[in-house]
Amino acid sequence: MDQLLSEIVAKYNYWIYVVLMMIGFYAMIGKRNLVKKLLGMNIFQTAIILFYVSIGGKRGAGIPIVDKHAVMLHGVDASRILNPLPHVLMLTAIVVSVSVTGVALAIMIRIHRKFGTLEEDEILEKIGQ
């Protein structure tokens, strides 16, 4: 049991992000209201962004902006600067998340304009008629 506890303490960030992801995932597939599905999608994508950014962390490391002349003269110690690659990837994932949310909102406006509701089962009833 203590082995599991020590592991949770060492990697508690991954446990938190997995819980966040599952909240978002449940909302996406469990909820019937379209707005709640969209919010679930946002929670899921944000949790993945946090997950990636936490990969790059190094204890006691500075941000990846270095003094140009100092580095040109005598280089830089890589362990003092945190890993920049996940931050680049997550800039891309954030833009993707914004884009998909924008398109989903536009589609929801059009659904609301046509069916008057955003509850999935009411919409299916209206389509049924």
Add this chain to the structure above:
Amino acid sequence: MKALAFLATLATGIVLLYGTRDFAAWGDAASPASRHVSPVYIQQAVKQTHVPNIVTAILGDYRGYDTMFETVVIYCAGLAVICVLRRQKT
């Protein structure tokens, strides 16, 4: 239906947490992610591109192909919203 969704979520969560068993602890400078490619980025980025901000150097140059498609994604979002919402004036 909700029970099925809850079970699926639970299963996915357990598999994800089971997967984190082999990861390095958080903040560990010796983790594989901080040892393989990123040290070269940190040391070489300024010499090869004269850009102090290493994130911008990677974003614009090393992985510029990603960012090009990134701009196309945001462009598509703007266009899709126009397609879906605007009624044709003609």
Add this chain to the structure above:
Amino acid sequence: MNTPNMHLYILAAPLLSAFAVNLLGRVSRAWIGPLILAALGFSTFGALLTLLRVLRDGAYRYTVGNWQAPYGIELVIDPLSALMLLLVSSVALLATCSALKSVQNELPGREHLFFTLYMILVAGLLGLVQTGDAFNLYVLLEITAITTYGLIAMGPDRAPLASFNYIIMGSIGACFYLLGVGYLYILTGTLNMADIAGILPGLNAPAAVATAFAFLMVGLWVKMALFPLHVWLPNAYSQAPTGAGVMIAPLMTKVTVYLMIRVMFSIFSPGYEFIQHAGVQSLIVWAASLAILCASSLALAQRDLRRMLTYILVAEVAYMVGGVWLANGTGMTGAILHIVNDAMMTLCLFLAAAAILYRTGSLEFDRLHGLYRRMPLTMAAFTVGALSMIGVPPTCGFFSKWYLILGAVRAGHWEFMTALLISSLINAVLFFRILELAYFQPVAGLQATTQQGSGEAPLPMLSPLLISAIALLALGFGCGPLIENVIRLALPPGFAP
């Protein structure tokens, strides 16, 4: 003309023509058609050159931005990706000729918006097919996804809801794929597929690698609509505007199956424990067999031609997934050949459906009476497509099904073989029912033809249809040399045909 950048000019042509169409299309509609056909013609010609170059000089790797492999993004041009480049650009060219006409009919005044998204989708597919970087693959997956959401949402009344469900399922698939790449990045530290494949065998992290493999696979299965995860596809592809459906249906699922092959054999080598594991293989082949049977029987219950085609599409995806997971050379050859054949068959049938919808305004079965008299050429091409889907010898559908069945027999998966045979019989029932309606049913008295008047589909919709029907026959006859010098080279190591 064979500059090293040719495969990126193939991608840049549709991308730049998309922006040009958006800028110039506002000014005058006449610009759109020629600009797009020129761009796609150039891409198809370039793809042919690239395939010939790869067959002559062998596969080569291209580093974008002149950075060496693990630091920059790397593109891999090998026989399989060159073949897919040619397939994507040629199918896109044929689909665009038909879409140009049908969009004028359905979305008047918004062609320039439609075709900008359309060409960015083609550019995204062309990029997807040649990328050798795991995260770049995610970005391109998102490009193809967001353009497809936009295109489907432009459809008539029920299309936005179908598109919204597609967004939710597509985002789940993309997020699972991203999680898989994240797990691999934590373990290996790089994003380059070949680099990860080099590091993975040396790792002693069985749990995390297995989780990454599971998430990559489930993510791609959701995106390709494998049976239990296919709920979004029938509505999305049948509600979409016909111009979009003609392009999305043949390409999106096939390229995702190609991506599954690329992930399985470029990131995880064929020797990876879960690919060799007999239990996992039989589980997935059983799932594929079940998927084929359920999807085909669901197709029987449909009363609308296009919805029936989408369910057959779901069954075809299960063919290919099962073929790959048979884990022997014959099954793999059958799967890759089926990617090419199925793209052509689906293109032919969807083009025919688009032509019929353009003329008669509806695809309900009871509106297809006596169609043969009014649209003889369209129905002839539809018959060729139907025969190919059933798997009748001269057409290409037979040969890929033949290899799949042979692979199933060799792998000892009898359930997959029986599923294939039963599904072929169900396809026969499905298509002969329609042919019987169209050929032998007398034209009912009240059958008022729509305002376009009776008669054949317009030339820009008919010519790609006939070309694709001829291509089905040509692929059937040319399937020997195609396998011999392209697919045999594309097989992963250790999969002797």
Add this chain to the structure above:
Amino acid sequence: MKLLQERTRDRLAGEDLIVRTAVRLLVPFIQLFGLYVIVHGHYSPGGGFQGGVILGSSFILLALAFDLRTSLRFLSVRVNAVLSNVGVLIYTGVALLCALAGGLFLDYSALDRILPLGPVAWRSMGIFLVELGVGIAVMCIMASLFWDLGSGGEMDEGL
């Protein structure tokens, strides 16, 4: 959508004076800061996407404090559409130019053959050009996203 617009219109009667004058003072400085973030992407945190969003938010602020028509007066729909195309074309154009100049795709040092600045200096210049293109594109698209979603596509009287 119409009900929402009536409610916002009668709420405008009283306390909009403070908001409007504050916004009229703020917007130019927001745009200046947005431009600073784009241009200083090399030296400080920032770059094309972040700067573009700040610039886009200045137009959104105008649309919120005043009304959609004022925001459209500063950046009309036609200019917005053309500028978003120009932004993306700058990026793909630079990428293609590197390939046509004889180097590999997106290899900025290949541009050295056109205008000799030195390969490494060209890489830094290439990143700057690309960030500029991204900034312009993201600015226009953020503004157009808000206009469309806010007014439900009619572009008449947003929120």
